[in-house]
Amino acid sequence: MKKNTEDFLVSLYTTMYKIRNFEEQAIKLYRQGHIRGYFHPYLGEEAIATGVCAAMDGKDYITSTHRGHGHCLAWGADLKIMFAELLGKENGYCKGLGGSMHIADYTKNNLGANGIVGSGVPIAVGAALGISIRKEKQMVSTFVSDGGSNIGSFLEGLNLAAAWKLPVLFVIENNQYAVSTRIEDSTAETELYKRGIGFGLESVRLDGNDVLEVHKIAKSFIERCKNGEGPFLMECVTFRKSGHHVNDPGLYLPKEKVDYYKLHDPLLIGKKHLIELAGLSEIDIVEIEKVAMAEIKAAIDFAIKSPEMSEENFLKFVEEY
Amino acid sequence: MKKNTEDFLVSLYTTMYKIRNFEEQAIKLYRQGHIRGYFHPYLGEEAIATGVCAAMDGKDYITSTHRGHGHCLAWGADLKIMFAELLGKENGYCKGLGGSMHIADYTKNNLGANGIVGSGVPIAVGAALGISIRKEKQMVSTFVSDGGSNIGSFLEGLNLAAAWKLPVLFVIENNQYAVSTRIEDSTAETELYKRGIGFGLESVRLDGNDVLEVHKIAKSFIERCKNGEGPFLMECVTFRKSGHHVNDPGLYLPKEKVDYYKLHDPLLIGKKHLIELAGLSEIDIVEIEKVAMAEIKAAIDFAIKSPEMSEENFLKFVEEY
Amino acid sequence: MVNVLNAARELMYREALNEALKEEMDRDDKVFIMGEGIAERGGSYKVTEGLLEQFGSKRVFDTPISENGFTGAGVGAALTGMRPVVEILFVDFTMLILDQLINQAAKFRFMSGNTARVPMVLRTQGGVGNGLAAQHSQSLEAIFYHIPGLKLVMPSTPFDAKGLLKAAIRCDDPVIFIEHKLLYMNKGEVPEEEYIIPLGQADIKKEGKDLTIIAWSGMVPKVMEAAEILMKEGINAEVIDPRSLVPLDKMTIINSVKKTEHVLIVQEAVRRGGVGSDISSIIQEEAFDYLDSPVKILGGLNIPCPFNLNLEKMVVPQVEDIVRAAKEVVYSE
């Protein structure tokens, strides 16, 4: 096993671990009243954002969904500034004006989460259109879930990207539910990659909980996007490890599925990779986790101590409108 | 050849002939200033509306497009009242308030043409939803063209109808153009029936200029809709015999295609059926055409002589708003 | 003021809405409801709880996330004899369905020369509250208000909510019915007996003589609080809630203005181009000579809603702002 493979596997696992624990800690902060508004955890889907973003580079772009913390972190966000945003603080990514559903980092090509299901997709197509006009070697990944795959914004976006041969990777995070609505109740064809085929995109379906599988396919599609062969679609099958949002116990999720995915957890799979492919020991992994956890705790401290925007500063914003 | 087959073929041909000549006469009226506003002729696509509507019964519903005269006539509209509407007269289908793009007959389950591309599709889905709630043996056919197959309304409508197993027949009139935009420029997958497959609908592609082929497939799908097996999609390949609207000479249409479809004209094919399958002579056909033409001329007379709505009557409408 | 009959029972706003749906579905089997998570889950605000059990999955069902598509399906069902009640989770999301509402539902009756009708109710929910940020906190009634062919209802109390929703369902034209996210848990008297509140009847929530305050939906409770404070300070405000903005009960408004000669309009929507502007223009055209001071509009700031809760409070009128504005109007001479 080569050293760089080990580093790479460690970095994938670290990202997934950070997402998992960012969410769990943020949920605690929510329950304590530090965070308000909507909060949709990415728990259980960590492998997708991690695998895809690891195959992209900083000049590329992403657009995310209402369930956007994972993409943000996988893209390389600073934990401190992320927590600060979730807590509505002035030094957050959006100065506390955006919050969880609108977290973004335009300075680093993260075009943000979106509170309207599907609406990030045409925006991603537009970023790719700009790339194509400027004739640059960049690409865009856009995330959407099964529920969002039923809305016009997504469907029109698929067709536009294909008609215009744009460098877009459509990533469907098929977690099989839209809030409490089962995928079987929202479509007659539950293999969602087939929609891509209908519009002429090369499209695949894969295990979204295996970060290496996600990464392998994403990498190939992303390279091909940059060679002008895009767009592509990948349907990553996954499952929410929690309710739809922080206040939803998710009682409607069937026990068999919950149990199955408890064992088929992206972090367990990632750990297995570390042990089997990189030769790490359980102790090595605990060490990795400790470091990441310390970073998270420090970031929370930072965010809690940070100030909110003053009324005065806010009124300066208002003047510009 | 059985008598009822002959009658049936004659009625198909008569409908197609009426549509063709309705449009041609109406274009004359347009040039003379009797008709104003938008006018999109159905020339060259007569076999589709004719074949589909002949397989439906009066309790079923249709929704049409901006190119709606053919559907209206095939559904059985009165030529006099249709002309009156196009001329903006009070005894028209919509009292002269709707015009060509909004012609409809709600008393007879024709839910009308629509000026917004694609927007008739969800409406058709809703009519079918009502049928399904009432548990009736009715169905809905909805028409859309290649351009309209790229809009969210159509795509969401496909998925909804399939998810809800509704009795809808989606008819794509693929005339290969949206105004001057070639289908190759608006999608990467020009075989549009594949979109249906992506959403789990049984979908086929066929020659839209052969009224018998259209009718055969429509009939089977329509029956199956009424047996609860819907929805279905049929992509009828066809071509506009004219510009997009009455003032568009259509110079962008490639000569080879124009020439090919001149020979592959739905009326020529219909005539061939009459001669080969029903044993009619050219003279028989001229006789049929004469009768139809006389009806058209009388209808024009009627419409021209009909009065417009008075300002007084119009103001009564205004009061209700 | 519509009589509260011999009421005693208190219901929450959301319960009153639920009762209205239940009664109308019971009365007329053409009425059905659809929306996201409204069936088994009973809706985000529990308005549709228990309806699936009572009326079955043919008349109470969840939709995919295809707002434009399923709203259009509502229009099509309405055109063919059904009476759909379509729910859109947030008024912000109605921005996805305006073609079906504005170009289709609102136009059919007219375009067809009065042969088509679209008896559909579009229930949705708006307003600022709880840190939902810019895409889930808008007040967009002004958009619907401007479109001929749509009715527009925005109830502020459980009593009004029930009576108006029943009227909306029986209306033969499309009705946009906008609830407020902060009102669902508010309680108020709702009689056991059936009643209907016709669209187009304002309600005088409080009589007064010194100034007329016009407000609707989520602003009404705040205005009522402000009116109490004002009372203590010697200003007796009359509070008018139009309840339905289309049709608008101009008469009740104008009569009040003639009496008080001072007007304050309080709206949660941004000030610029809101419904308040239109009401102001009407008062001005129809009661100019009675006005002792300009009609004042206290509206939301012209800015999207911030996520931060303390800043959120700044963008919509609060009780203190209303008190201050009312004094300005009364003492402006």
Add this chain to the structure above:
Amino acid sequence: MVNVLNAARELMYREALNEALKEEMDRDDKVFIMGEGIAERGGSYKVTEGLLEQFGSKRVFDTPISENGFTGAGVGAALTGMRPVVEILFVDFTMLILDQLINQAAKFRFMSGNTARVPMVLRTQGGVGNGLAAQHSQSLEAIFYHIPGLKLVMPSTPFDAKGLLKAAIRCDDPVIFIEHKLLYMNKGEVPEEEYIIPLGQADIKKEGKDLTIIAWSGMVPKVMEAAEILMKEGINAEVIDPRSLVPLDKMTIINSVKKTEHVLIVQEAVRRGGVGSDISSIIQEEAFDYLDSPVKILGGLNIPCPFNLNLEKMVVPQVEDIVRAAKEVVYSE
């Protein structure tokens, strides 16, 4: 009034728009245009003729019929450094794209804490004319006017059209630019030299002292005709065209009102809830003591547009209606 420099040349409104696009595309290679039939065909009203030839198919291209999708693509391109000019054939069709305009484009700058900008122009076309009926004849500016984060421009002359479109393209916020279907062939002076008209500057199309008439877009030529007739009857009207409704040049309006003390607002959009109501409410709040008579709004009827041409004329203000309304305002005392 902005100087017409040393102009001599006459251009049509559509030619002036074409020149603005050409000049801006020449100046800045981030500017590109897309829409239905705008490339080879040059647009339904020939505004984009010749641009494909000059700038090539990467910067001038046709879109599929996916209004919501390609508008969103414009937003995404703008967010990432481009300057798209997106064309929507009819303002009626913008009802399909309001999520991208209202929930997305208008909000990003704010939601991102001022780190994102959306320098996009949305060109479209509205108004009544030529029997296009209810779904192709609306005037919907009031919807955009109400949304913080959007600019709104509605030019009435070739000169204004060119100077304002150039300003719109250079603006770092989303601009809704609404043309009028009956103005495209109108001619007017347009200088050869480059010029820009900043957003937010009203133009006094005619000075006068007896009453202020405020109008924009397609109503301006009609108001100018009416003003001539009024002049002959001894009424000297001042005609103000705000040109951009957001930002609105309140100062020019208020100053005129202070001078004339009488106001008529003429709008093509339906009367109820139009921009005129808001302007009226502003005048009222800011110049109440100067008003000699109520601000009158002459607007379109509250009804969709009929197909029949004779009836069509009845739904929007005509020259005679404007003359009549102006007299009512002036003689109302």
